[in-house]
Amino acid sequence: MWLSVRLATATTVVLLVIGIPIAYWIVFSPRRWKFLVEAIVALPLVLPPTVLGFYVLIAIGPLSPIGRLYARIAGHGLPFTFQGLLIASVLYSLPFAVQPFSTEFASVDRRLLEASWTLGVSRADTFRRVVLPLSVRGLITGIVLSFAHTLGEFGVVLMVGGNLPGTTRTVSISIYDAVQSLDYRSASRTSLLLLIVSFVILTSTYALQRSAWVKPRH
C-alpha cells in the first residue's frame, strides 16, 4: 500500500509540473494542429493499459536510445524499477490531469486576460496572477483524479514494473496475486481498503467543490 501511495504522490507531482504547461499550451496556443496534441494526451483514456505499457517498456528498454542513455547514466535499466513505473504512470494518468486543467483554464473569461495585458502585465504573469487563482477548482480535480487513478492502475504497472515486492508491487498487483493464490481474505481486505480510500478522496473533493469557491461570473 505504501508503495502505491508513493507512486501516486510522485505521479501527481510530476503531472502538476508538466500538466499545467501542456494544458496552458492547448488552451492558449494559436496553432492549428493543437488538436493533434489533445488527441495524444487523451489516448490513455481509450488505449488498453497493456498497449501503453508495452510501448513504454520498449521505449525505456535497453533497445531504445532513451533506455540506453538512462542505463549509461544511472548504471541500471529503467524497466522493472520505480522510476520506470513513474514514467508509465505519468503517461497513463496524463489526461486525468490535463483535461480538468485545460477545461478550467479555458473557462476563465478572456476579457480578464486582455484587461491584464493592457495593464502592462506579461502573458506569463497574467497566467500566474489571474488564470491559476481562478482555476483552483480544476487544479484540485486534476490532482485528485491523477492520484486516485494512479493508485488503482494495474495493467501498465504489470507490463512495465512487473511484480517485485517493495519496488513495483502496487496494491492492485497484490490483490491480483492474492486472488491467483486463492488468498481471498487478503484480497478482500486490500480491495476494501482501496475502495474506501478512493471513495473518501472523491467524496471530499466533490464536497469541497460544491461549498467552497463558486467562481463569480458576470
Place this chain on the structure above:
Amino acid sequence: MGQAATLSVHARSTFASGFVVAPDFDVHLESGSLLVLFGPSGAGKTTMLRQLAGLERPDAGRIGCNGAVWFDADRGTWVPPQQRRIGVVFQEATLFPHLSVAANIAYGVGNGGAASADTLRLLGIDHLSDRLPRTLSGGEAQRVALARALAPNPRLLLLDEPFASLDAPTRLRLRHDVRGLLTRTGTPAILVTHDRAETMAIGDRVAVVIDGRVRQLGPVTDVFSRPVDATVAAAVGVEAVLPARIAGSADGVLAVTVGETMIEVAEREPMAVGSDVFACIRAEDVTIETQRPAHASARNHLAARVVAITSEGPLERVSLDCGFPLDALITRQSRQALQLAAGSAVTAAIKAASVHLVARGW
C-alpha cells in the same frame, strides 16, 4: 500628468465574414481631451479601439503614437498591449474576481505611480478598498475599472462603451465624473459609443464610424452641424448643434445665449442657470420671413443674412448668419416668393419648442 497624444491610424482588419475595419486618420489629442468614436452598432468602433489597444492585430497598414510605431505590417512591427502604456475600460467591468478592489486597482502598478487618493475620492470609491468585485454595483465596478486603468498613469485611455450597461442616473453621474477625471489627470481619451447625446455631452471631437471606416472627424459641433455627406448626416441626425449657455429661467421658458444672440427655449427638463449646453435646431424648424409679422407663434425672431442657397431636391437649403450659423429648409416656391438671394437681409423664426438642449457633461 498626462501628455497630449498624437495618433496615426492607418490599418485594415478583414474578418472571415468579409467585413473590413479600416480606420484611416491622424489625430492630435490635447492633454485631457476626449475623442468619441461614434457610429451605429456593428460599424467597427470597438475593433478600431482594439487595434489601438494592441488586442487586435490588423492585417495591413500602420499604427503609430507620438512618433513610436505600434504596428507596421510591411516591416512586421508589432508592439504588444503590455508595452503601449494605454488604459482600457471595457463595456462590462472586467475586474479580477479573486482580488479586492484595492488589489484590482494596484494590479497594473509596477514601480511607476499608483492610483492617487485624489482619483479614488473623485470617483467616490475610496471606501470600497476591501470589498470583492462581486459585492459591487454596476456603477461602482465601472468606477473601480476606471481607477485601475488610470493607476499605471497611461498615456492614452480607451473607453469601450463604459456606460452602456448602467442605468440612466448612474450613467449621467459617471459620465460627468469621467470628464472631470480626464481634465484632472490630463490623460487624453478615446470613447466608443453609439449614443448621440453622450457624444455631445462629453466629446471634444468626434469621429463618425460607418461600415468600418471613419467618415468624418472634427469638433463635435462641426460634425453634427455640417455632416460631409448624406450617410454621415443620417448617422448623426440633421440639425445644427450650437454651443450655448443657460442665461435665465422663468415660467417654463429658458433664456439661452448662443454666441451674442439670446433665444428662448421651452424648458423640457430642469437646467441650471449658467450651465453650458448644446442648442440643437433642425433646419426644417427654421422659417424665413422678409418682414416681421404682426402676430407670430414663433418666439424667436432673429435678424439674419443669407449666406448661401443650395438646392436639395424639392427643397432649398438656405444658410443663414444670425450671429451664429444656421440652416433653414424651405420650398422652392417660398424661396421665389421671398425673393431670396445670397446677401438678403431676413428674419429667421424658430419656435421655442423646436429647440432642444443637450447638457454638457462638465
